[in-house]
Amino acid sequence: xxxxxxxxxxxxxxxxxxxxxxxxxxxxxxxxxxxxxxxxxxxxxxxxxxxxxxxxxxxxxxxxxxxxxxxxxxxxxxxxxxxxxxxxxxxxxxxxxxxxxxxxxxxxxxxxxxxxxxxxxxxxxxxxxxxxxxxxxxxxxxxxxxxxxxxxxxxxxxxxxxxxxxxxxxxxxxxxxxxxxxxxxxxxxxxxxxxxxxxxxxxxxxxxxxxxxxxxxxxxxxxxxxxxxxxxxxxxxxxxxxxxxxxxxxxxxxxxxxxxxxxxxxxxxxxxxxxxxxxxxxxxxxxxxxxxxxxxxxxxxxxxxxxxxxxxxxxxxxxxxxxxxxxxxxxxxxxxxxxxxxxxxxxxxxxxxxxxxxxxxxxxxxxxxxxxxxxxxxxxxxxxxxxxxxxxxx
Amino acid sequence: xxxxxxxxxxxxxxxxxxxxxxxxxxxxxxxxxxxxxxxxxxxxxxxxxxxxxxxxxxxxxxxxxxxxxxxxxxxxxxxxxxxxxxxxxxxxxxxxxxxxxxxxxxxxxxxxxxxxxxxxxxxxxxxxxxxxxxxxxxxxxxxxxxxxxxxxxxxxxxxxxxxxxxxxxxxxxxxxxxxxxxxxxxxxxxxxxxxxxxxxxxxxxxxxxxxxxxxxxxxxxxxxxxxxxxxxxxxxxxxxxxxxxxxxxxxxxxxxxxxxxxxxxxxxxxxxxxxxxxxxxxxxxxxxxxxxxxxxxxxxxxxxxxxxxxxxxxxxxxxxxxxxxxxxxxxxxxxxxxxxxxxxxxxxxxxxxxxxxxxxxxxxxxxxxxxxxxxxxxxxxxxxxxxxxxxxxxxxxxxxxxxxxxxxxxxxxxxxxxxxxxxxxxxxxxxxxxxxxxxxxxxxxxxxxxxxxxxxxxxxxxxxxxxxxxxxxxxxxxxx
Ligand SMILES: [Zn+2]
Numbered sequence: 001x002x003x004x005x006x007x008x009x010x011x012x013x014x015x016x017x018x019x020x021x022x023x024x025x026x027x028x029x030x031x032x033x034x035x036x037x038x039x040x041x042x043x044x045x046x047x048x049x050x051x052x053x054x055x056x057x058x059x060x061x062x063x064x065x066x067x068x069x070x071x072x073x074x075x076x077x078x079x080x081x082x083x084x085x086x087x088x089x090x091x092x093x094x095x096x097x098x099x100x101x102x103x104x105x106x107x108x109x110x111x112x113x114x115x116x117x118x119x120x121x122x123x124x125x126x127x128x129x130x131x132x133x134x135x136x137x138x139x140x141x142x143x144x145x146x147x148x149x150x151x152x153x154x155x156x157x158x159x160x161x162x163x164x165x166x167x168x169x170x171x172x173x174x175x176x177x178x179x180x181x182x183x184x185x186x187x188x189x190x191x192x193x194x195x196x197x198x199x200x201x202x203x204x205x206x207x208x209x210x211x212x213x214x215x216x217x218x219x220x221x222x223x224x225x226x227x228x229x230x231x232x233x234x235x236x237x238x239x240x241x242x243x244x245x246x247x248x249x250x251x252x253x254x255x256x257x258x259x260x261x262x263x264x265x266x267x268x269x270x271x272x273x274x275x276x277x278x279x280x281x282x283x284x285x286x287x288x289x290x291x292x293x294x295x296x297x298x299x300x301x302x303x304x305x306x307x308x309x310x311x312x313x314x315x316x317x318x319x320x321x322x323x324x325x326x327x328x329x330x331x332x333x334x335x336x337x338x339x340x341x342x343x344x345x346x347x348x349x350x351x352x353x354x355x356x357x358x359x360x361x362x363x364x365x366x367x368x369x370x371x372x373x374x375x376x377x378x379x380x381x382x383x384x385x386x387x388x389x390x391x392x393x394x
Numbered sequence: 395x396x397x398x399x400x401x402x403x404x405x406x407x408x409x410x411x412x413x414x415x416x417x418x419x420x421x422x423x424x425x426x427x428x429x430x431x432x433x434x435x436x437x438x439x440x441x442x443x444x445x446x447x448x449x450x451x452x453x454x455x456x457x458x459x460x461x462x463x464x465x466x467x468x469x470x471x472x473x474x475x476x477x478x479x480x481x482x483x484x485x486x487x488x489x490x491x492x493x494x495x496x497x498x499x500x501x502x503x504x505x506x507x508x509x510x511x512x513x514x515x516x517x518x519x520x521x522x523x524x525x526x527x528x529x530x531x532x533x534x535x536x537x538x539x540x541x542x543x544x545x546x547x548x549x550x551x552x553x554x555x556x557x558x559x560x561x562x563x564x565x566x567x568x569x570x571x572x573x574x575x576x577x578x579x580x581x582x583x584x585x586x587x588x589x590x591x592x593x594x595x596x597x598x599x600x601x602x603x604x605x606x607x608x609x610x611x612x613x614x615x616x617x618x619x620x621x622x623x624x625x626x627x628x629x630x631x632x633x634x635x636x637x638x639x640x641x642x643x644x645x646x647x648x649x650x651x652x653x654x655x656x657x658x659x660x661x662x663x664x665x666x667x668x669x670x671x672x673x674x675x676x677x678x679x680x681x682x683x684x685x686x687x688x689x690x691x692x693x694x695x696x697x698x699x700x701x702x703x704x705x706x707x708x709x710x711x712x713x714x715x716x717x718x719x720x721x722x723x724x725x726x727x728x729x730x731x732x733x734x735x736x737x738x739x740x741x742x743x744x745x746x747x748x749x750x751x752x753x754x755x756x757x758x759x760x761x762x763x764x765x766x767x768x769x770x771x772x773x774x775x776x777x778x779x780x781x782x783x784x785x786x787x788x789x790x791x792x793x794x795x796x797x798x799x800x801x802x803x804x805x806x807x808x809x810x811x812x813x814x815x816x817x818x819x820x821x822x823x824x825x826x827x828x829x830x831x832x833x834x835x836x837x838x839x840x841x842x843x844x845x846x847x848x849x850x851x852x853x854x855x856x857x858x859x860x861x862x863x864x865x866x867x868x869x870x871x872x873x874x
Binding site: 032038045048052127136163244246247252264268292298 | 433436437438439440442443444445472474476478481482483484536663664666667668669670671672
């Protein structure tokens with residue numbers, strides 16, 4: 001069994017041309033490619049082959065890219081257990097990998113592999129053909145050694161898709177590189193995050209801030225006392241959406257059907273019980289709990305989400321970019337429970353709650369950093385990344 | 395103790411859209427099982443719903459046609475429950491932010507007074523798949539037909555303003571007329587494009603308390619709704635008299651036995667906002683554009699028919715209820731038929747004849763122009779009423795003009811005085827007894843003689859001319 005690939009595509013296109021003709025793309029098996037085993041890392045979809053191409057896959061192929069296969073993923077992409085995201089880039093078997101980011105998975109996978117990871121803003125890439133779990137938060141994200149490749153992919157696959165009605169209508173956004181002049185750029189840092197960081201993490205983070213100042217950027221302290229609430233909002237709203245979303249996996253038309261059941265109800269219960277892993281089951285049960293038993297708490301979380309989105313909008317208006325840590329070093333690398341899984345995402349989940357773009361950049365310290373911007377800042381974020389990596393326009 | 399009932403209705407109406415609510419599959423539930431399906435309405439992984447604009451507009455027109463207020467923002471929720479007819483585990487419905495709020499229908503109460511029955515809200519939702527239970531040899535099997543899955547529905551939830559079965563039946567009849575009039579649905583309870591459930595509770599007359607209600611389902615006609623409500627009111631009243639407590643539950647109407655029996659309630663799951671279907675925003679301008687597309691409403695049309703054509707209120711409301719009939723009626727008038735004759739021939743002759751032949755007025759060969767040509771010949775005394783009825787039957791079968799049919803079949807009325815004169819002379823000679831009766835003052839002998847003359851003409855003579863000449867001749871005989 002291949003340790004990195006879940007499925008390899010052995011059929012090579014005869015001739016390729018276009019902006020991505022030299023690019024090899026690996027994907028996760030939750031992004032549909034017609035005829036491929038789109039099993040989303042779950043027994044609930046065992047044997048399911050996608051009927052149509054996801055819009056992102058379709059556009060990438062049209063631009064000349066080669067889809068080389070599906071990499072191993074965690075169940076529905078939630079958490080990083082069993083996920084091999086990033087490995088294919090480390091092994092230089094692909095130039096780009098498309099990875100779903102539900103709470104920060106793609107960014108943490110990029111950190112693990114020492115590559116760049118970009119979570120575009122919600123609605124920039126079509127979700128058509130994505131077998132997802134948390135529709136209002138997850139985003140297909142792009143991992144690569146090179147930000148130029150990330151931009152190339154974005155330019156090829158972004159834009160309105162009439163098959164995904166959750167996308168904003170209108171023209172494809174301008175994702176061209178822009179000039180970065182550090183003297184004109186303010187980088188914000190959320191002091192409420194700094195205050196809560198363990199001393200050693202804080203030290204290396206402040207070192208990074210000094211480097212930025214030395215490079216000519218202005219660093220500005222920003223206040224966001226409610227930042228820590230992003231995680232709870234994500235967990236409540238995310239689990240409720242996941243519970244609904246996974247309701248369709250009933251083993252009737254695909255997946256593993258339990259043979260012993262006497263009637264439909266029994267088959268449904270036992271098949272789902274056997275198909276889902278422990279982590280996902282606890283997530284779905286938590287979501288069902290909020291749906292059935294504690295709806296008011298869910299409504300509160302939705303209201304809080306709206307407030308946090310407004311506060312973040314206000315914050316991003318006070319600086320050109322905001323820098324955040326990525327990894328919670330206190331979190332377990334192999335979380336056993338839902339709660340432990342979530343502690344991995346204390347610095348990342350905010351962007352899934354708000355839908356804003358985030359760029360993860362690796363760093364020689366091994367920790368790496370996240371940069372985020374206002375909602376439409378995808379293009380500028382990539383330009384900042386290119387500048388900091390030493391490849392951008394100066 | 396005297397009781398009164400408090401009744402509210404929940405009515406599902408299937409919109410007559412070409413496609414389903416969230417995909418482009420044809421909205422033809424009756425086709426071969428599972429032909430009208432796609433990844434969206436089968437809810438395969440990766441599919442995403444797209445709200446049909448046509449369905450939204452039909453639903454909005456329906457709301458406007460019921461005086462409801464379209465909401466600037468409405469949204470779909472997931473009604474969570476697990477059942478084989480719903481393979482994604484939730485039904486998309488508008489639970490928290492419905493398409494419209496308010497609205498009403500005016501009916502005539504049993505004592506002839508006007509009564510306004512209010513609507514609480516109207517929301518859109520998708521239909522679920524159909525389960526078919528069959529035998530495979532001796533083994534029972536349940537099959538799922540997805541043709542209906544995702545079909546566009548609206549649900550109308552009324553206020554508990556109803557007190558009698560009459561209110562419910564009149565409401566449903568007016569609702570059907572108004573929805574058909576805006577063209578959003580056929581609203582046939584018999585064909586299942588309209589389903590009505592009733593919530594019924596009773597209380598001591600004159601109080602305003604709201605007691606535990608019982609829901610009654612499975613009524614397949616307006617009549618059944620009335621019968622089921624009447625039954626339920628007397629059942630609950632008897633139970634209350636006997637000191638029994640009414641508990642919240644659902645009952646099924648049995649149209650054969652004419653009783654309601656308790657059924658196991660369907661599990662009511664929670665409703666959470668759906669993150670995939672975008673929130674529906676309708677601007678004032680869009681709503682006004684939709685309102686401009688509304689046809690004339692039956693009640694307004696009835697008033698106009700009274701004023702413009704001198705019909706009675708009852709005649710006018712009968713002709714106005716159905717847009718098809720109203721249009722036909724006005725087309726007859728445009729073709730030059732007098733309003734009363736148009737009303738009379740349409741309601742007593744054409745509609746029963748079309749019904750006998752199972753034809754819709756709009757599809758029948760008897761177009762307004764052809765019927766008008768016939769009625770104008772009648773008005774000009776070129777044919778008589780008997781002949782006109784016979785020609786009408788021919789019009790259903792042939793494409794020939796009424797004039798051609800009249801001359802080919804010899805229906806032309808004889809008004810030639812000379813011809814009728816000699817015909818009458820012969821009748822008077824053949825019927826001396828009747829002539830004698832007339833002389834003795836028996837007036838009904840005249841009718842008999844007219845009938846004889848008519849018969850002698852083979853039904854073609856103009857009865858007015860016969861009467862005139864015959865009367866003159868008899869008077870002359872009397873004087874002689
Ligand atoms: Zn479909």
